[in-house]
Amino acid sequence: MxxxxxxxxxxxxxxxxxxxxxxxxxxxxxxxVWAWLFLALMVLFFVVTVPLVSGxxxxxxxxxxxxNILVAIIPVxxxxxxxxxxxxGAGIDLSVGWVMSLASVLSALxxxxxxxxxxxxxxxxxxGLIAGVGGAAVVGFIxxxxxxxxxxxxxxxxxxxxxxxxxxxxxxxxNTTVIGLPPGIRAYGNDALLYFIRGEGGGFYFLKRPDxxxxxxxxxxxxxxxxxxxxxxxxxxxxxxLRKTQFGRHTYAIGGxxxxxxxxxxxxxxxxxxxxxxxxxxxxxAGFLSxxxxxxxxxxxxxxxxxxxxxxxxxGGVSLxxxxxxxxxxxxxxxxxxxxTTGLVMLNVEAxxxxxxxxxxxxxxxxIDQSRDLIAGRHRRRAET
Amino acid sequence: MLRKxxxxxxxxxxxxxxxxxxxxxxxxxxxxxxxGVVDPFYQVMQIGVEAAAKDLGVDVVTQVPPTWGxxxxxxxxxSMVARGDLDYIVTAPTDKDQMVGPxxxxxxxGIKVITVDTFLGDGDYVNGPVKFPISYIGSDxxxxxxxSARGLAKAIGGKGTVYINSTNPNVSSVxxxxxxxxxxxxxxxxxxxxxGPDYNLDDPNKATQQTAAVLERDPGLGGxxxxxxxxxxxxxxxxxxxxxxxxxxxxxxxxxxxAIELLNKGVVTLVxxxxxxxxxxxxxxxxxxxxxxxxxxxxxxxxxxxxxxKENVKDPTIARFIYQVPGK
Numbered sequence: 001m002x003x004x005x006x007x008x009x010x011x012x013x014x015x016x017x018x019x020x021x022x023x024x025x026x027x028x029x030x031x032x033v034w035a036w037l038f039l040a041l042m043v044l045f046f047v048v049t050v051p052l053v054s055g056x057x058x059x060x061x062x063x064x065x066x067x068n069i070l071v072a073i074i075p076v077x078x079x080x081x082x083x084x085x086x087x088x089g090a091g092i093d094l095s096v097g098w099v100m101s102l103a104s105v106l107s108a109l110x111x112x113x114x115x116x117x118x119x120x121x122x123x124x125x126x127x128g129l130i131a132g133v134g135g136a137a138v139v140g141f142i143x144x145x146x147x148x149x150x151x152x153x154x155x156x157x158x159x160x161x162x163x164x165x166x167x168x169x170x171x172x173x174x175n176t177t178v179i180g181l182p183p184g185i186r187a188y189g190n191d192a193l194l195y196f197i198r199g200e201g202g203g204f205y206f207l208k209r210p211d212x213x214x215x216x217x218x219x220x221x222x223x224x225x226x227x228x229x230x231x232x233x234x235x236x237x238x239x240x241x242l243r244k245t246q247f248g249r250h251t252y253a254i255g256g257x258x259x260x261x262x263x264x265x266x267x268x269x270x271x272x273x274x275x276x277x278x279x280x281x282x283x284x285x286a287g288f289l290s291x292x293x294x295x296x297x298x299x300x301x302x303x304x305x306x307x308x309x310x311x312x313x314x315x316g317g318v319s320l321x322x323x324x325x326x327x328x329x330x331x332x333x334x335x336x337x338x339x340x341t342t343g344l345v346m347l348n349v350e351a352x353x354x355x356x357x358x359x360x361x362x363x364x365x366x367x368i369d370q371s372r373d374l375i376a377g378r379h380r381r382r383a384e385t
Numbered sequence: 386m387l388r389k390x391x392x393x394x395x396x397x398x399x400x401x402x403x404x405x406x407x408x409x410x411x412x413x414x415x416x417x418x419x420x421g422v423v424d425p426f427y428q429v430m431q432i433g434v435e436a437a438a439k440d441l442g443v444d445v446v447t448q449v450p451p452t453w454g455x456x457x458x459x460x461x462x463x464s465m466v467a468r469g470d471l472d473y474i475v476t477a478p479t480d481k482d483q484m485v486g487p488x489x490x491x492x493x494x495g496i497k498v499i500t501v502d503t504f505l506g507d508g509d510y511v512n513g514p515v516k517f518p519i520s521y522i523g524s525d526x527x528x529x530x531x532x533s534a535r536g537l538a539k540a541i542g543g544k545g546t547v548y549i550n551s552t553n554p555n556v557s558s559v560x561x562x563x564x565x566x567x568x569x570x571x572x573x574x575x576x577x578x579x580x581g582p583d584y585n586l587d588d589p590n591k592a593t594q595q596t597a598a599v600l601e602r603d604p605g606l607g608g609x610x611x612x613x614x615x616x617x618x619x620x621x622x623x624x625x626x627x628x629x630x631x632x633x634x635x636x637x638x639x640x641x642x643x644a645i646e647l648l649n650k651g652v653v654t655l656v657x658x659x660x661x662x663x664x665x666x667x668x669x670x671x672x673x674x675x676x677x678x679x680x681x682x683x684x685x686x687x688x689x690x691x692x693x694x695k696e697n698v699k700d701p702t703i704a705r706f707i708y709q710v711p712g713k
Binding site for chain 1: 448456484
């Protein structure tokens, strides 16, 4: 049990290296770092090809583009973060896309209600945050209770709630985009820690968007937008939670073997409920941030993102059978998808190739995950159905 | 000093080279084309964009979002902006409010924006809340809705129940069609009851299901208004599946080949063709004109409609408005 969990978390340290031949050790190392390598190779590929194709006019690794990629991964990553815990715990949460939509609508409605009621901007934004993440957490709680207590398969439960949530989101938004939010929230969703104006008359500006226009505005790069910082904090918390806490150890244990977890006295039901609350909450965060970014709530915003987020989790090395995976892996998975989208646009290749590459990478990821066990002489536990 | 002269000489030679390249092309501009989603309407628009680019000697970079939605369109837009070599972006915003911020960011980065088919804010770039786009080039969708309403009302004899199937909420184009349609039904045909709209999220299968459900629920349904390609396609399919072809009248916004096929079969009564080719072509013309210093470009251009029915569908002056991609 601990072995399954630590296999990924601290693989080199736990196993005495003498057990495996050098070839096996190399193969295991390769299987652990391949996603990093793939990401690095992809970046390198775009760094070389983008200027070539555009005749030197376009470059891939610019400040603007790096920030674009960081912003672009936010929704997929946040949906994937909670999902990482759920899948490590041998579950699945298919409701996250629509939970994100619901949270977007809820936070927009609450924020508008508070602000129109005379609450100042910042507390209104907090009201929006609480409504969005809180509303999402309620859905997660319901998912968790039905899965843990009534023993309905997670696949079915979360599929069901995703439809319910979708209906609720549409109804609450009255079937349209929730607008009329205070214009000031644009700053929360789009402003940044740092601004840099290149060249003459430029320089660094901290925390305050420089009031420039024309040529200076054109040369301005926005570095570390607030949503990126918020997301980075959530990622840091998730890493800590999974690696350093009892919560994390229990998650690996339950995913590794439910029976063993029960026998060791882990409160499995309660833990599963917490996992689904966590998953819904990160989706809620994604919805809240999208409301700030687009200054409106939308009941359709999360719909196209579910499958990408699951792909990111799988590419990141989380085993669909449970018991193995890391948060950083999911970050890499989300980065691979975002870099691909951005790079293909810059190459002016049709965006549809993205699907083909992502699909291939997903399958490769699973093959590598399986072959790792084969190399290590282990037998893959079949999915318990 | 010498180097400076050499630089001037090089610059002069380059200027000459560019000037001799094309009479108008003081500097060759590059245009990004970012439509809303993959569909025949935008494919025809792309043909217009590319034809104008060829005629006027400008470069075009096209990216088509695989799915309709602000969180799909925005990353693609951001990447196009990050290229750093585009002067103009011709786009169909996927939400009239949510896309304001991302497109404003493009403008801040020095790219001028022309919206086609759908607009930002209320579409009035002179007095409305959003003023930064150069122009909106598209259909007067409210008028299109009115035309559709009158066509459908006539086909069902001025009384009964009709149903609207639409794509997405808060998209300026289809919203206008619904509005115009409802307005005419309310004012001119008080004996017609309007159901819907239901939103199919650009999924014809969903449109089929939704229409089929309404047909079940309301067996007396006299007509359906499909507000775009996907809606009309789905609505038509549902009517055929129910064996009601010819009994339930369908008005289809967008002249896809399928819509025309259904028209020929008698399932669809009226097809309203927009002019996506014109929208695409003119948007590029506008960009070139703006780059050349033209300052009196209209901020709103309505490209009009061709109304296609069984009588005129073979007429080449009308048939040319059917959305056709060569070779497909």
